[in-house]
Amino acid sequence: MPAYRDVLARIPEPDAEAGSQCQGLLDMKTKPQGSLGRLEELACQWATLRGEPAPAMPRKGLVVMAADHGVTEEGVSAYPAEVTAQMVANFARGGAAINVLARQHGVRVEVVDMGVRVPVEGLEGVRMHSQGPGTANLARGPAMSRKTAEEALSVGALLALELADSGVTLLGLGDMGIGNTTASAALTCVLAGVSPDMATGRGTGVDDAGLTRKVEVVRRALTVNKPDAADPLDVLAKVGGFEIAGLAGAALGAASRRVPVMLDGFISSVAGLVAARLCPKVMPFLLASHMSREAGHRRVLEALRLRPLLDLGLRLGEGTGAVLAMGLMDSSMHILHEMATFASAGVAEKSRR
Numbered sequence: 001m002p003a004y005r006d007v008l009a010r011i012p013e014p015d016a017e018a019g020s021q022c023q024g025l026l027d028m029k030t031k032p033q034g035s036l037g038r039l040e041e042l043a044c045q046w047a048t049l050r051g052e053p054a055p056a057m058p059r060k061g062l063v064v065m066a067a068d069h070g071v072t073e074e075g076v077s078a079y080p081a082e083v084t085a086q087m088v089a090n091f092a093r094g095g096a097a098i099n100v101l102a103r104q105h106g107v108r109v110e111v112v113d114m115g116v117r118v119p120v121e122g123l124e125g126v127r128m129h130s131q132g133p134g135t136a137n138l139a140r141g142p143a144m145s146r147k148t149a150e151e152a153l154s155v156g157a158l159l160a161l162e163l164a165d166s167g168v169t170l171l172g173l174g175d176m177g178i179g180n181t182t183a184s185a186a187l188t189c190v191l192a193g194v195s196p197d198m199a200t201g202r203g204t205g206v207d208d209a210g211l212t213r214k215v216e217v218v219r220r221a222l223t224v225n226k227p228d229a230a231d232p233l234d235v236l237a238k239v240g241g242f243e244i245a246g247l248a249g250a251a252l253g254a255a256s257r258r259v260p261v262m263l264d265g266f267i268s269s270v271a272g273l274v275a276a277r278l279c280p281k282v283m284p285f286l287l288a289s290h291m292s293r294e295a296g297h298r299r300v301l302e303a304l305r306l307r308p309l310l311d312l313g314l315r316l317g318e319g320t321g322a323v324l325a326m327g328l329m330d331s332s333m334h335i336l337h338e339m340a341t342f343a344s345a346g347v348a349e350k351s352r353r
């Protein structure tokens with residue numbers, strides 16, 4: 001059995017009792033009840049998912065999965081496909097935005113080559129799990145076989161298990177892949193039930209003509225491939241990407257170990273949606289870090305019933321928004337562990353009037 005199928009059968013239920021006990025602890029802190037708003041919600045969510053009223057501070061990890069997309073030959077990106085490999089080298093050297101933010105927030109980063117066109121073999125710190133030299137052009141036929149989609153899902157699931165075993169308790173998802181907003185738009189159309197013009201955005205910054213072309217390409221991908229919305233693996237194989245499949249697998253693997261998953265922008269949220277369609281039990285473990293500028297992101301978060309923590313106009317990917325939001329999770333846990341209570345600080349509680 002492919003590894004990802006094994007993990008999705010093991011995703012536990014959240015522990016609502018641990019969450020309400022966590023709220024009880026927060027209510028004893030020296031503040032009007034509920035006044036830390038979503039930070040309190042985050043703390044309780046963390047408790048619910050970890051299954052303890054006062055869990056330890058998160059140990060943060062992030063997987064950045066990179067792959068190329070055959071659909072770039074349709075002229076759907078503002079940047080050339082070579083940028084995917086070049087950015088993987090940049091990640092390995094520690095010079096990308098994600099490296100900077102991860103260092104600031106103490107997040108361990110794992111970079112995975114899931115199928116970059118020109119392999120980046122030999123780069124220290126890059127894990128090689130290439131599924132091929134990029135996907136096939138999804139506007140002309142399936143992006144990959146069903147078997148490859150399952151293999152990529154399994155790579156992600158096994159990596160998440162490995163990270164959980166080594167102590168990671170909060171996992172962020174990041175992506176890198178020129179052309180991947182086209183694949184993500186096509187996935188969004190099928191899995192969230194929206195039209196190509198609603199799901200498609202400017203990605204790295206295509207102009208108006210590029211956007212019109214991109215919507216047409218997404219429309220053609222759906223007509224040519226006829227993905228079956230009731231069969232998420234079929235959808236993923238036909239109009240997905242290697243890195244998207246890997247990230248979906250990572251979400252499933254993390255959830256199976258009670259490791260909450262911090263989604264990033266459009267692409268990693270689509271991966272979350274793929275995971276949710278494969279196994280709805282993953283849904284409580286998915287957290288939305290931010291609202292991307294990319295047009296389709298809102299639709300994906302709506303389909304996942306998630307409310308993003310931040311709205312910073314980001315549209316970079318790489319896991320940048322996920323890492324920023326992990327800082328909020330840290331803050332919520334510092335509050336839970338370090339704030340004085342009304343009793344310990346001798347502060348008068350709410351009047352009973």
Ligand SMILES: O=C(O)c1ccc[n+]([C@@H]2O[C@H](COP(=O)([O-])O)[C@@H](O)[C@H]2O)c1
Pocket residue numbers: 076077078079175176177178179180181182202203204205206264265266267268292293294297314315316317318
């Ligand atoms: O995270 C997002 O919401 C996001 C929105 C737009 C673009 N990106 C990044 O830009 C690349 C894909 O853009 P494109 O135009 O080549 O499809 C890919 O590397 C993504 O990480 C990411």
Ligand SMILES: Cc1cc2nc[nH]c2cc1C
Pocket residue numbers: 079083087175176177204316317318
């Ligand atoms: C330079 C560059 C960096 C990126 N990081 C994620 N997607 C990207 C796309 C481009 C073009």
